[in-house]
Amino acid sequence: MSQQQFGGARDGEADARNLKRLIGVLILIFAAVILGSTSTYVVQPGTRGVAVTLGTVDPVFKPEGFGFKQPFLTTILPISVRQQTRPMPAECYSSDLQQVKMEVHVLYRVPERSVVKIFQEFAGAPFDNLIAPRVQEALKEVAATQSAEQIVTRREEIKRRALELARKKIGTDFLEVTDLVIFNLALSPELESAIEMKMVQEQEAEKAKFTQLKAKIEADTAIIRAKGEAEAISVRGTALRANPDFIKLQILQNWNGRSPLVVGGSSGNILMSLEDLARRAAPAANPARPAAPRAP
Structure with a gap:
């Protein structure tokens, strides 16, 4: 190679x-x-x-x-472990057997202490398997104790009671349900019309009561004012009777230095002061003496 x-x-x-x-x-x-x-x-x-x-x-x-x-x-x-908000429809019956539909938003979170337990013991999302069924059950139990009208007019109370009951059912040491928000309460059209009419009548009744109360207060005020004026007049009269010179003192204190006017005459249309009246009456009261005869 x-x-x-x-x-x-x-x-x-x-x-x-x-x-x-x-x-x-x-x-x-x-x-x-x-x-x-x-x-x-x-x-x-x-x-x-x-x-x-x-x-x-x-x-x-x-x-x-x-x-x-x-x-x-x-x-x-x-x-x-973040707080989450999930909507869910809810349907329940009132104590008067009226169907009530609503939409509920549930605010919840998984605490750290429950992370491993939820993973071990429950399959799927905790909301679908643990929270939603118990919230539905709590809403139905609370709604069954109230009439349809009360469910509409006392929404905040219904929410508070349902939240407390749902927390007891779920367990506060297991999952944390922060709040419930109820939206879009729906009743039958006939029931909504009846509730609206009743509320209008109650408002009119309250307005009538207010008008009656106002009139009574005004009448009582007028009576109290009249009694006060009568008592004041009575007190003044008693004081004047006990001190007759008080009137003279008031006249002297309020006199402006001029004589008061006198109304006279047959027709009542002559108006003059006392000074003018004295001057007119002086010649008549002191007639002139006749002249002495002259000496022859």
Whole structure:
């Protein structure tokens, strides 16, 4: 074999070895990536992780953030602990056997302490399997104790009582039902018309009562005012009878220095002061003496 052929064979063997080495490195990198991805986990904000290893559930949940787990053997399943709002239709019957339909929004959340228990003991979403049936049951029990009119006019009370009953049925240490919001109460058209007519009549009756009460208050006020004025007049009369000189004192205090006017004459249309009347009467009261006779 020539030297050129021998050198070419050696180069071919080197290339083959380099290719195998490159493939081995790529396989190791790929295995490392797979191993790293299966041995770590990330729990997103607002969720908690439940670790399951070969069918065994870890009793302690995984908090938010990054962590390590057994590769290929352990799976981390996220469970949301954020408050959620879910709508649901509700249908119930009142105490007077009237059908009432409504839409209810349920505000709830899964507490951390219940994450593992809910995953172990209940399948599916907790709202569909645990919350919705018990809220429906609570609404029906509360509605059965009220008439259709009371359900419409006392919506807030119905909601409060249904929420308390639903919490007792679900368990406050298990799931947290924050609030219930009732929308779109629907009754039969005939029943709605009857309730509206009754409410109008009650408003008119209240208005009539208010008018009567107002009139009575005004009459009582007038009576009290008249009694007060009568008592004041009586007190003044008693005071004047006990002190007759008080009238003279009042006249002197209010006199303006001029004589009062006197109305006289047969026709009652002569008006003059006392000074004018005295001057007119003076010549008649003091007639002039006749002149003495002269001496002869």
